[in-house]
Every structure is written in structure tokens, then in C-alpha cells.
Amino acid sequence: MLSGFGSGAVALVLGTAVVNRWFVARRGLVMGLLSASTATGSLIFLPAMAALAQAGGWRPVVIAVSAASAALIPLVLLLLPERPADIGQKPYGAADAPDDAPRGRAIDAVRLALGTLAGAARTPAFWLLFATFFVCGFTTNGLVGTHLISLCADKGLLLMQAGGLLALMGLFDMVGTTASGWLTDRYDPRKLLFAYYSLRGLSLMALPFLTFDAFSLTIFAVFYGLDWLATVPPTVRLANENFGERNAPIVFGWVAAGHQAGAATAAFLGGVLRDVQGSYLQAFVLAGVLGLFAGAAALWIGRGDREAVPVAA
Structure with missing residues (x-):
């Protein structure tokens, strides 16, 4: 539970708040960079954690991750200002935009979060974003991040080989998600989501039928890695367009809860399907079908209908 609270408080949701506070121009590109670093870092470190687990069990992995997280605390306190105004700056790309980020007590933040959810939940845009991001989590962290190593073991691959496959996916995620941010600044985010979810779904349906040799797995790692978290920048932009810059980070926080x-x-x-059916075939085909449905649903998300969104001020 503590790990869940910690991971939910940082990364994607916090990144959205930081991007909206510090950037007016190039928001899609910066969100792509932050999203890519989140996924790429986790995937790149997996081989090292797999080696630690293989050599000494799970405790050294937990200790190493905890130590690395603790080492970041002084860096954040010393090097990351809270707001642009704290260092005499204005948001990047803003001519004379004031720093109007809300300041208040923790209880105010709780009321704001719940009030914003109550208003956003009355709009179709919120539920479409929530549903598509639910599929995003289903088809990335939940299935591939959790079960790909086990699937590779079923196919005769060693633990380190499977970890290396995830690391390769992480490297290409950096390229794909950053490029997605650049595209989000220029093109309809709904069409981008349609392409991302549909292609991801097709790749997941194809994976169980591969020969699992070096060539086929490399092709999958490149193709799927480019799409790992490419959905984040378009989703954030749609949240901004539908709920406004002040409320979008809060709304995206609830949408990200759908992802998790x-x-x-x-x-x-x-895991249940693997135990019952003896293979991951059904799980990956189901994920692929959900990806196709999410791609179609993304096209129905509205854009910029803020007057119909009764969220918190």
C-alpha cells in the first residue's frame, strides 16, 4: 500500500502539474520527455534488478530501490524550485502570464480534488479518458510489465534475456514517447490515441504467436517500445482542453488512477488465466482487443467544451 501511494503521488500526475505550471509552449513535448523518462527508467533498471533478485532474492532489490529513492530527496529540495516566480522567472513561452498556481492547506487540496472529480465525472470526456487510460494500464504495466518475463520463461528464455528485452523496449520508449509529445503539439490528439491504442492492440495479439527468437523479439521490442507510454501526452492535452489548465492536473490524477x-x-x-489455461494466450489476445476498443473510443472524446464542464474553480 505504501508503494502504491508513493508511486501514485509522483511520476505522471506530478509531471502534469509541473508541466502546466512551468510551460505554456511545448507542453506536449515536455510531457512526452517526462513520461518517457518514467517508463524508460523502470524498464532499463529491470535487468539490474533481475540480476540482484537472481543472486540474492527480492530483499536486495527493495533495498536498492529504496536507497536510490532516498538519494533523490536532497536533490529535489536543493535543485527544483516550486514555481517559476520563486526564481524570478515566468512559465516558458508565456509573455506576461502570472504565476497563479493555487496555494492552500492540505485540507483545501483534498476538497479541491474531490470537488473536481464530482464535476468532471458528470462529463462524457472524463469517462472516455478514464476508460482509455484504464486500457493503457492494462496493456502496459499490468500485463507486459508484470507478465512478459514469465511469458518468456514459458517460451524457454532465461531471466536475464527477458530483462534485456524489457530494457530494449525502454530505450525505444524514450524515442516513441518523446516523438508523441512533439506530435501532440501539432496534430489532433484523438487521432494519435486511435493510432497508438490500435497498433498496441495488434502487437499484443501477435506476441504469443511469435517464435521467440532474437529477430522476432527484437522487432516486437522496437515496435511495442515506441508505443509504451506514447498515450500520455495526447491524454494530458485532451484533459487541458476539456477541463482547463487549473483543473487538468487534478482530473488527470483521477484518470491516472484508472491507468493503475x-x-x-x-x-x-x-496470472489467473495463466494458471487456469496453462498459457498467456488468452490474456494477450484480450489485451489486444481492449486496445482496439480504446482506439475507437478515443475518437469520441470531445475537445475544448469547457463551458459544459462543471469542475472546481
Whole structure:
């Protein structure tokens, strides 16, 4: 539970707040960079953590991750200002935009979060964003992040080989998600989401039928890695357009909760199907079908209908 609270408080949701506070121009590109670093870092470190687990069990992995996280605390306190105004700056790309980020007590933040959710939940845009991001979590962290190593073991690959495959996916995620941010600044985010979810779904349906040799797995790692978290920048932009810059980080926080719910569902369901059916075939085909549905649903998300969104001021 503590790990869940910690991971939910940082990364994607916090990144959205930071991007909206510090950037007016190039928001999509910066969100792509932050999203890519989140996924790429986790995937790149997996081989090292797999080696630690293989050599000494799970405790050295937990200690190493905890130590690395603790080492970041003084860096954040010393090097990351809270707001542009704290260092005499204005948001990047803003001519004379004031720093109007809300300042208040913790209880105010709780009321704002719940009030914003109550208003956003009355709009179709919120539920479409929530549903598509649920599928995003289902098809990334939950299924591939949790079960790909086990699937590779079923196919005769060693633990370190499977970890290397995830690391390769992480490297290409850096390229794909950054490029997605650049595209989000220029093109309709709904069409980008349609392409990302549909292509991801097709790749997941194809994976169980591969020969699992070096060539086929490399092709999958490149293709799927480019799409790992490419959905984040378009989703953030749609949240901004539908709910406004002040409320978008809060709304995206609730949407990101859908992502983690989807990941938890896939992590559990994938294991159940593996135990019952003896293979991951059904789990990956199901994930692929959900990806196709998410791609179609993304096209129905509205854009910029803020007057119909009764969220918190």
C-alpha cells in the first residue's frame, strides 16, 4: 500500500502539474520527455534488478530501490524550485502570464480534488479518458510489465534475456514517447490515441504467436517500445482542453488512477488465466482487443467544451 501511494503521488500526475505550471509552449513535448523518462527508467533498471533478485532474492532489490529513492530527496529540495516566480522567472513561452498556481492547506487540496472529480465525472470526456487510460494500464504495466518475463520463461528464455528485452523496449520508449509529445503539439490528439491504442492492440495479439527468437523479439521490442507510454501526452492535452489548465492536473490524477486500476486488473487477471489455461494466450489476445476498443473510443472524446464542464474553480 505504501508503494502504491508513493508511486501514485509522483511520476505522471506530478509531471502534469509541473508541466502546466512551468510551460505554456511545448507542453506536449515536455510531457512526452517526462513520461518517457518514467517508463524508460523502470524498464532499463529491470535487468539490474533481475540480476540482484537472481543472486540474492527480492530483499536486495527493495533495498536498492529504496536507497536510490532516498538519494533523490536532497536533490529535489536543493535543485527544483516550486514555481517559476520563486526564481524570478515566468512559465516558458508565456509573455506576461502570472504565476497563479493555487496555494492552500492540505485540507483545501483534498476538497479541491474531490470537488473536481464530482464535476468532471458528470462529463462524457472524463469517462472516455478514464476508460482509455484504464486500457493503457492494462496493456502496459499490468500485463507486459508484470507478465512478459514469465511469458518468456514459458517460451524457454532465461531471466536475464527477458530483462534485456524489457530494457530494449525502454530505450525505444524514450524515442516513441518523446516523438508523441512533439506530435501532440501539432496534430489532433484523438487521432494519435486511435493510432497508438490500435497498433498496441495488434502487437499484443501477435506476441504469443511469435517464435521467440532474437529477430522476432527484437522487432516486437522496437515496435511495442515506441508505443509504451506514447498515450500520455495526447491524454494530458485532451484533459487541458476539456477541463482547463487549473483543473487538468487534478482530473488527470483521477484518470491516472484508472491507468493503475487497469494495471492491477491485468496483473491479477493475467496470472489467473495463466494458471487456469496453462498459457498467456488468452490474456494477450484480450489485451489486444481492449486496445482496439480504446482506439475507437478515443475518437469520441470531445475537445475544448469547457463551458459544459462543471469542475472546481
